[in-house]
Amino acid sequence: MKSFGSKAWMLPQPVLVIGTYNKNGKANAMNAAWGGQWDNGEIMISMGSHQTTENLNACGEFTVAFATKDTATAADYVGIVSAKNEPSKIEKTGWTVVPSENVKAPVFTDFPMTLECRIKEKLYESETGYYIIAEIVNILVDENYLAEDGKPDVEKMGLITFDPCHFGYIALGERVGNAFSDGKNIR
Numbered sequence: 001m002k003s004f005g006s007k008a009w010m011l012p013q014p015v016l017v018i019g020t021y022n023k024n025g026k027a028n029a030m031n032a033a034w035g036g037q038w039d040n041g042e043i044m045i046s047m048g049s050h051q052t053t054e055n056l057n058a059c060g061e062f063t064v065a066f067a068t069k070d071t072a073t074a075a076d077y078v079g080i081v082s083a084k085n086e087p088s089k090i091e092k093t094g095w096t097v098v099p100s101e102n103v104k105a106p107v108f109t110d111f112p113m114t115l116e117c118r119i120k121e122k123l124y125e126s127e128t129g130y131y132i133i134a135e136i137v138n139i140l141v142d143e144n145y146l147a148e149d150g151k152p153d154v155e156k157m158g159l160i161t162f163d164p165c166h167f168g169y170i171a172l173g174e175r176v177g178n179a180f181s182d183g184k185n186i187r
Helices: 050-059 072-080 091-092
Strands: 016-021 027-032 035-039 040-045 061-066 097-098 106-109 113-126 129-141 160-163 169-170
Touching: 016 106, 027 040, 027 050, 027 072, 027 091, 027 106, 040 097, 040 113, 050 061, 050 091, 050 129, 061 106, 072 091, 106 113
Parallel strands: none
Antiparallel strands: 016 027, 016 061, 035 040, 040 129, 061 113, 097 106, 113 129, 160 169
8 A cells, every 4th residue: 555644635525615695795605625524413614714714704604505517617616716806706606696594694506405504613713714513504405306205316416526636526426335234234
């Protein structure tokens, strides 16, 4: 095995689009890869110093959408362009924006699944950013991405993951097994 030392290579890394409003009520979004499930009903996201961070400081509510093959280019764009420098950032993505019904944040309807969240705690806050632990207030799923049982169908969504080794996006694939079941076949 080849050794690479310490790197931020936890795989897979979701491509998360964080939605907030600025102090004037204008929708903003940023791309974040360092986040995940914290606990049952909670998520954690590592936030640097961004316009989104300022927005979160003013209002601790936000949305998290999961980027897909279809939204990859615009999701990348909101990660490399700051609303501080480009006030028309969201308009340039072509995304449709509606207000969340449960938190004070925008919902981008172009994504199959969105979490509506509220900050519970900030950790290690400094001028370079902080980690947020947030409560998932509600989950929205476009009905086109539901399975026959009425729950989200992850295979239909075309979700992508960030490849930190080669700075790319990789489409997630097909179902390969059954959790809490297949392992029972080993005796």
